[in-house]
Amino acid sequence: MNELLINKTTAFFQKTFGTTAEKIVLSPGRINIIGEHIDYNDGYVLPAAIDRIICFAFEKNNSNQSRIIAIDLNDEFQINLKDPIELTDNVWTNYVRGVINQLKLKGFELEGFNCVFSSNIPVGSGLSSSAALECGFLFGLNELFNLNIKPVDIALMGQSAEHWVGINCGIMDQFSSVMGIENKVIKIDCRTLEYEYHNADFIDYSLILFDSNVKHSLMTSAYNERREQCEEGIAIIKNNFPEITSFRDCTEQHILGLQNVMSPNVYKRSLFVVKEINRVIEACEALDSGNIEALGKLMFETHEGLSTDYEVSCAELDMIVNTLKSEDAVVGSRLMGGGFGGCTINLIKKGHENRIKKQLSGLYLETFGIELKIYDVKIGNGTSLYKNN
Template sequence: MPIAAIAADFHRRFGHEPLLVRAPGRINLIGEHTDYNDGLVLPAAINKEIFFAVGLNGSDTVRLVSFDKADAYDVAVADVAPSKHLWANYLLGVVAQFQKHGVAVPGFDCVFGGNVPMGAGMSSSAAIECGLAFALNELLHTGFDRMTLAKMGQQAEHTYAGVMSGLMDQFASLHGRAGHVVRLDCRSFDYEYFPFAADQYHLVLCNSGVKHSLASSEYNKRRQECTQGVAVLQKTHPEIKSLRDATLAQVEAAHDAMGDVVYRRCRYVVQENQRVQEACDALKANDMAAVGQAMFGSHAGLRDDYQVSCPELDALVEMARPLPGVLGARMMGGGFGGCTINLVAVAEVDAFVAAMEKAFELRYHDKLETYHTVIVGGVSELRDATVAA
């Protein structure tokens, strides 16, 4: 969707000049459900984006417009609170975070819309939060750095959307770098960029068509199960503060005390952190086959130990596995639906998409949606309303 359409709608509704911002969604190459366990993740910002036109309006009212939903929501700055307009809550939560940081947020107008598919695991919610946070930071000259903005977006999701998400999604949207994946250490918040061989391999997403809601009870339940596992480990290893601190041997030794379900959750997280490190080492060596094997291993763990996959996602991974040029595939995102991410040799991408579409149609009698992603930079201002995406 061209930013021009968003800007034109803003001018038509509000009649003043806005700041224009793009905020990307993200993929995660590997490192799933590790972020809220102080672990490692390896995301990248992609060319599926939310666009914003935002401007101060000289009043004490916040006027929000969802371009895609053709819906609007107005509220006095002093009355900002979670609303029944679910889409508005992601934005209102950001306003509340600025207020919590001591910023007297004045009235502003905002029109937003984009092409991040909802419920496909590309973090449309984080893009919405980070885009507005960036815009307000610019307009109000508050000087927050990108990591602070990411944490504000995460807190907005916790408090206004009720999803206890980790930091990865907001971090990736704000810190993306073109042609690179970025490893984030969710314990120290240190991060490092790794070049992705985009001239040789592309990342293709296949949408299961199963809509998931991160707010589902299962997501928060997994967090609770991990917390239970840490509590068991702390009885014999008080130095363990999160699963990031635990070794596989320690988790194995606590199997009986944890019970089988909690044990499997913890085993997955410890092994997934190891797979992220293996993938980073492989990227440095340009060993993309090893990256792909780590992805397959990640999916098996998510399916069998963490139990957040679904039959459609499992089928997509198995359809991809034997195809020429496919080095790796796994489910991506919170789970229970959304997309698989597939590492495919450039020369085989078209044949891969055709084969996946055919196999999916045969099995599910439905058309497979695929997304050919390009790794892009993080949230930024757009200087020209004619820029399209």
Template structure:
């Protein structure tokens, strides 16, 4: 990211200098559709981020400029001041959530830009919220900790953007740590850092550049399947509040009480929670071949049991397997987006070349390739 472009634009717009902040996008190595079932996820902050330059302006208005879009917006910070531009709602929402918690947020000038690819499942929106959350908190010394900043970002999505997201994306953006993934318990929000130093391997995302418009209805349907099975199990085991509390034996007990579809969806989630825990153990031992094996198992489960993959993602996963890639799976909600691949250094060039050529030949679309490295979370530069 060309930070001097942000600095130059800020100087030309506002005639002064400001302070620069950044917050990263994220990947999730393993643990898909486990979050709303109270399970675990394993995200990490990456070397693609949002950046903002900010300075108080002694007014009650925010003057913001989105460098990538070459658009500006000016807005107040009262509840009826919601800006019309979508990107401005994120900045406004963060300010409003802080004000609702009893803090005074005066007006400021800002310019922002980023290199988190849009629509690739790396959470550019959470990076934007966390970047401004950290910047405003630091600029005005508001006293929020990183945990509160993650919750402010999530509340911004819920209340001002209209996306009922979980906490993983904002959490990873705020708590990211170089050389570590974050094992986050989605029920208690307890977390621990798990070492991620894949010497001899690289992480690469291959973006299928497709998005099948099944996602929202299909997502809600799968969530309902999990709730149905949890309710059936709870009749026999009162301690089971979420699917995370159940095991495969409990699931088998209710096989005749739930639909075949609900059963297979829930089987995937219970297995996926265990897979994540197994992957964490392997990471602590530095066994990346086991981690990769678990990634392939996740892909098969997402494709065959949870049914959220698609032809394009399955094709990319097959190419990875044929090229001897250690691990590969669809990353994110499914129906399009990226595969995440753990690739030995010596296989990297051949795999990427073949993935691009084969995919383009079959689907007449050129996939995008993103190398990612695990980095630190939100900070002042």
């Protein structure tokens, strides 16, 4: 699948510019096994890069003018690198502009360049196509102009670019897109950015994403609202327990004891965060011992928390998870990403995938009148140069 994408991208570049690209970059989407909505709460997360990617092709063009083409959108824009960088109404270009803005803010000098890109990462499904765009684009410029930016800093600058666009994301998406390793998950400490790899040996299981094919409009406003509620929660906790500096230091008992001084929503959000941080630790232990059933149980618990305490699920996602929960061949399922639509991530025993896909698709269509999209994924490498060009 990725070879076809690489060939398509490089052929388009050759046809458009009449030259062979100097650099080919592959930048993956990501899944998150567990640890949802806690990357901005000083928690741990457990993401991995996947084998769905954006492919970029770059060359210098010896001018101040740069031309960037989104093949799949049949759209492009040009930018003079000497001009101030400003947001526009053409949303996809803002992620690219945000990266250029970060480079300018940090004093990097760029010449003009040509870039084309194409993707097989589903957009709007919680697979962080925006992080793959930011980090792949920045990685390519780093290679093209020998900027010597370290991988972790590529992730941080990608995050800052997304903040500039207006999405107040945590670090997980960009970090996992850049730092992923095949068949490994990354436990990221979102407070210190320390990280460690854990084997993701799903040999008897398939990772399948069921895309609800809905995206409810609450997404962006609710995301920012949840962040504000968590900030209010930790402020109340610190006021009552001065020794606590973040949710990381809390126990469930701390939260339960403060229920009467928190609003109902702040209480529920705070309780979810503390429980989810602990689930990530337990998930790493399950992976290290090869206990995939225990990991799956934690995934189901996370979904319940996201649905009832963090309240970022929706009827479609709840239906998918509740249906799969009754299947012996499904050991774990939960919504993945910001919520209000997008995908569920599911661990299914091999040999049962086709039956479950068929049954769930039919039931989903019957219930909501919507086609379920299905993506088989494997854990892959982070953003990299394509070596065989």
